[in-house]
Amino acid sequence: MLKKFLHNQVRSLGLEPGAPIYTGEKSDVDVMISAMRFSESTYEEKKGLTIEEALGLIQKDSLTWINVDGLSDSLLIQRLGREIDIHPLVIEDILNTSQRPKFEAFEYYFFVVLKMLFYGTNKREFNAEQVSLIVKENVVISFQEDIEGDVFDALRERIRTNKAQARKASSDYLAYLLIDAIVDNYFVIIEEVGEKIEALEVMVINKPSPKAMSKMHYLKQKMIFLRKSIWPLREVVSGMLREEDGQIKDSTKIFLRDIYDHTIQVIELIETCRDMISGLLDIYLSSNSNKLNEIMKVLTMISTIFIPLSFMASFYGMNFRFMPELSTPWGYPALIIAMVSVAVAMLFYFKRRRWL
Amino acid sequence: MLKKFLHNQVRSLGLEPGAPIYTGEKSDVDVMISAMRFSESTYEEKKGLTIEEALGLIQKDSLTWINVDGLSDSLLIQRLGREIDIHPLVIEDILNTSQRPKFEAFEYYFFVVLKMLFYGTNKREFNAEQVSLIVKENVVISFQEDIEGDVFDALRERIRTNKAQARKASSDYLAYLLIDAIVDNYFVIIEEVGEKIEALEVMVINKPSPKAMSKMHYLKQKMIFLRKSIWPLREVVSGMLREEDGQIKDSTKIFLRDIYDHTIQVIELIETCRDMISGLLDIYLSSNSNKLNEIMKVLTMISTIFIPLSFMASFYGMNFRFMPELSTPWGYPALIIAMVSVAVAMLFYFKRRRWL
Amino acid sequence: MLKKFLHNQVRSLGLEPGAPIYTGEKSDVDVMISAMRFSESTYEEKKGLTIEEALGLIQKDSLTWINVDGLSDSLLIQRLGREIDIHPLVIEDILNTSQRPKFEAFEYYFFVVLKMLFYGTNKREFNAEQVSLIVKENVVISFQEDIEGDVFDALRERIRTNKAQARKASSDYLAYLLIDAIVDNYFVIIEEVGEKIEALEVMVINKPSPKAMSKMHYLKQKMIFLRKSIWPLREVVSGMLREEDGQIKDSTKIFLRDIYDHTIQVIELIETCRDMISGLLDIYLSSNSNKLNEIMKVLTMISTIFIPLSFMASFYGMNFRFMPELSTPWGYPALIIAMVSVAVAMLFYFKRRRWL
Amino acid sequence: MLKKFLHNQVRSLGLEPGAPIYTGEKSDVDVMISAMRFSESTYEEKKGLTIEEALGLIQKDSLTWINVDGLSDSLLIQRLGREIDIHPLVIEDILNTSQRPKFEAFEYYFFVVLKMLFYGTNKREFNAEQVSLIVKENVVISFQEDIEGDVFDALRERIRTNKAQARKASSDYLAYLLIDAIVDNYFVIIEEVGEKIEALEVMVINKPSPKAMSKMHYLKQKMIFLRKSIWPLREVVSGMLREEDGQIKDSTKIFLRDIYDHTIQVIELIETCRDMISGLLDIYLSSNSNKLNEIMKVLTMISTIFIPLSFMASFYGMNFRFMPELSTPWGYPALIIAMVSVAVAMLFYFKRRRWL
């Protein structure tokens, strides 16, 4: 997982700053551009556009959301950037998929990078994709690494059916809606992780095994990854709340405060998960040491009872010619009584020590 | 416990922000509205009201406290919000019962979310309910998840009997009284937890068992939950102290400072509890390792004394035809003397090593 | 110890804020009021006063120090508060003996709560008492929980004998002198604890036993208590240093800076003690595991040497009719040589592994 | 590694502050000065210069980058400092190679110290060299400890080939490019370390051995070193971002913000690595204790089954004359049945305890 973070970063080594190089893994994905344009009364949706077609849709009296799936064609992205007059470093950040979540305000637009986490068709592992948003006055452009799935379907549906306020919105509010959809999905991911932790808890308490240990390790690493992806979000949202050039309207900021609260909540949940995992580790280790104690107790009891008895038996198995006990008739029963006494004394001793 | 936090959050996924959806567990609880209206000289109390009846009670020269128990009927809550002109996000926050405690000031009212913790009829587990307060000039509206029990009975009684200052108060002071009642109950909860920790301490010191370990784990999780519920309170109260639009009067702020002190105290107590639990874990682990040492000592002593003796016995149990010792009359007594010497030497060695 | 903190707090549950209820343990202590009035040239001391007598002593041109021992008669304290026009919450704080140390400035007076720690006649355990100070222009009123002993005797003596500057002082400087006496005693307490830690260190290094573990636990809890009592002092003193209404004179603030330094020093000493205790725990655990290793080494060596030998002896103790070795004359000496060889080889092996 | 940090520092003990003494290890390296001068249209590169030649290259309308390899000749460096009017303490800092990374702005120039980490020809260990930059209006002077290799080759090539913006740049932008090259290489180092951690993870999970432990220790120390070298970078860059005298242009600051992001990312990666290593330690210790448990289980099972059986065998190996069992024909088969029963009972017991 660490590796994934790193080798992307390294690929762009030695290049001019602002050089547009896609550093992600999905280099064989075709770029696909789709767009929605809508105002309170009108609505239009198009797919498979070229850059020029997409940018041509932008109009003053309506809001256009252009979604770019796939970042492998870095030249195309760079051209798009030039067309709408974006700083080269922003284009580099869009293409560098190991970017840390951040918010940057420029004169005519602002730029947000986030990590989108969601369960695709394969429910076992969540996908992690970088989503970048460029928000200008009448247009929001979103960039995703992959075509397959995102977390915006519910939002698209709400726009199509003109429910509630989505269509009335300005571009900053649309950006809010996109970020909100991403943050909401964090809860799904953490719920899933939380369920795994609870399953693990049952396992550790009932049947601690090395397998539980490796699962703990796996979850811990997952939490490190989640923390890394989500933690910077706080700064992103508080950066947006502090934005003062009017690109983000006060009415939108009320909603962003809501996201801020959610972000704090997600971060707290992650910390809680970490606490719980390390609590499980304590239980695991202590139950391990309990098991060792129990094993040792059994061994010790068996040994301690039988070792003296075995000695007595061996003793009278000696072949000395002159052993008077051997030839008397009471020798054998006397020894048996002695043996039983020793065993009972030992058991009594264990009882008193609370080992039984 | 984590699960409880999470699945509520997830239920509202994909909805319009501000959509009023109750996310709590008690969805089968009827909504029940009651109200108290009082001034220094007058007093009136009503139960089982409709929204319109409750809001109709509000008058300029007296203070009305409307209490809403049960949040399952989200449309009703939403209608109430519209009637008194509350922001939709506030209504969403009231209905979302996994809300983090917070304070938000709006132009004509302020909004507080808290966690109410209290022991109900069943004394073994405390209940956790979200309480939301909307405070306007002449009215305080409180929202609770459940009808059964709250921590405000003593306050109600004081209002009824016109004791001290409760009736003279403005709406912000009434809000303070409600928050104070909630915070006071935190001490009850922590006292209970503290008693469990001390009982556990006795148990761990006297008879450390795996059961103690699982109790420790349980208390640790409880502390994580308490911390999560109470920690944000500090920000809530300090936010109220910083409020500067005059909605919270300076005379009330003196009392809020008192709550602030209590909050710090509660948080410190929680930290103390955590410290004590982790101290117990240390004791538990070390007493576990002591027990292992003790067991091993017994095993080692028994083994070390008898293994050489057994060897000697086995030795003279061999059937070689030519073993001169076997046929001499002093062979047997000499061996016994040798065996006693070995045993005594061993015991002396243990004594010197302080194992006895 | 935790319990003590808590059950006091809980007793006042459900009461009107500002309700004067004594929450301490010493409810059977009589209230005793004494007073000293002095200026540079005059000096007067009285004991067993009533409130009215005590307050009657206050004069413009001299400084009066009224000391109230015992808080059980809460109505009396409340009356005193009303007489000198103190906010009801302050009276509540004086009576609530689980108060966190704090400083609060009001218009005509300021209020300080501290924990006084000192060794009484019984040197084994230190006493912890809450001391509250109300400081007005010509009078300082101090409240203590108990009559028996405090840390102000040296100060009283200095006032009586008119040494140095005590008598020339204003009320804020007298308050400083009282706080200084309390803080100085913290060093005595920590020195005592430090000596116990060093005694424990000797014990843990020389003869680690479960008793050492429980002593460690005891000291750890003591440190938690001390930390809780002393830590807030920093805020108290820095609050006094920031006071800007002239109630605390600049000349006094120079001395308060000195107390501030002492407070930081005390806090650092407490942290040092905590570090040392946790260092001891490491030593204890590691010496425990060393002991286990040593025990196991002895067991293993004895077992490993004698188990093969015993097998050989048992082998030739078998009763097969056709065992040629048994009937040859060199069988017995050959076996003895073999046994010695095995034993020597084993010892050599242990030597090489550095187990001997 | 610690030693390396320290003995350099100590060498300059007792000297006048600002005394130019090289404290590094590479005291036998010749000083070698090279320079590049370029503007958008012109380009010139020279090697093996004297100080005077190098400084003579500086012109108003072009940018000169002077690179000094080797710091052993402290007098020469001192002379260079005097020629371009640099504060003596800056010269001391350049020569003191255990300097902490820092940024300092003076009236006509600013000064940056960084740690350059890179893999040389020997890929097993990265080199750590101190790089100091003095940035004036038309010139950037960089100081390196060693001639062999640096991380600027790609940059030099870009300048030579006049690619992109390198040549158009002002001196502050060139400084940015140098810092950027250094920071980019941190990712290479951490990627390498990350790969070692992942290899170690496989090793610890599959075959935990003391060797893994010492590797963990080695990596941990490496991380301490990296953290020490890189952590202060954050302050360096944020210091540059706060610089307000116009030495660092706003257009450059946009790029520095980018470096700042990278720095945060590097620091987070280092923390992640530390987390992972300490996670590995947990796994290692727990798998160690698992192994012990497993070993003990085998020993206990073998012992517990055979010790009673051996006792029974010894018992009937006794030589009492009167042992009726010995002479009955069913004695032998009965004993065999008894032995099998005991063994089966034991196995059944283990089965129930889940030891098998």
Added chain:
Amino acid sequence: MLKKFLHNQVRSLGLEPGAPIYTGEKSDVDVMISAMRFSESTYEEKKGLTIEEALGLIQKDSLTWINVDGLSDSLLIQRLGREIDIHPLVIEDILNTSQRPKFEAFEYYFFVVLKMLFYGTNKREFNAEQVSLIVKENVVISFQEDIEGDVFDALRERIRTNKAQARKASSDYLAYLLIDAIVDNYFVIIEEVGEKIEALEVMVINKPSPKAMSKMHYLKQKMIFLRKSIWPLREVVSGMLREEDGQIKDSTKIFLRDIYDHTIQVIELIETCRDMISGLLDIYLSSNSNKLNEIMKVLTMISTIFIPLSFMASFYGMNFRFMPELSTPWGYPALIIAMVSVAVAMLFYFKRRRWL
């Protein structure tokens, strides 16, 4: 070590604040006053002065450095304080040798307390002495606890030989030089400690013994002491940097920034040392548990191989009359084959489990 800190503090208990009592250990040291007076062109040095002689040396156009060794004669120090008009609390701080390092600015002078650490003639333990500096316009007065040795000899020599800038300096620069000498010596101390840590590392990795553990403990305590002594220095120097009344010149502040950097470096080194020691503890504990595992493996292998064999031997040592195996000629060789098979099977089992 803790004790040393404390009993000094306690000795002054119950005294008037500002009461001049020497609390150090070296109460039998005579006070010895020496002075150097110098300007750029003149130089004078005197020893064994009285207070009056020393103060008489002060002149307007030159700088006088008065050094006071030995603090036992507190009245003398107090008299000195009065002569040069120093606040009584400053005199108390000079005499209280468990003072925390601090910086305090007064109207006509400033006051600095530091801990001087250095190796005396006995190289095994470093000395720790408190050094106080009073800096007025034309004079610096330094107070040391002991006559024997300090860290200023190199500085004295530089002043005598008029090297570099020492003589040109103002009193604040001279104070800087003194502090610089003290801080430089911290590196010597930490280098020494660092070497001990590395020696310990070798010891722990190669031959972990309880002795290593107690050395670790010793070093850990040393680090606690060093941290306590050096940590406050950061505040001291940053306090001096913030001083704004012109007592510390801007030209000196540039040099103080250098000390600030060094202080940060020392603190980081101490933290690094602490990290390394706790890393060693991990290694020690894990190698301890490795050793236990290894011992147990040997024991288990020996036991597991021989216990079944011994049982077989005992079995055929039984004296039943009817044991057909005993009388057949193939019985003995068959048993030997069986025994060898069992041993080989066991060894094979261990091999597969990777215990060999």
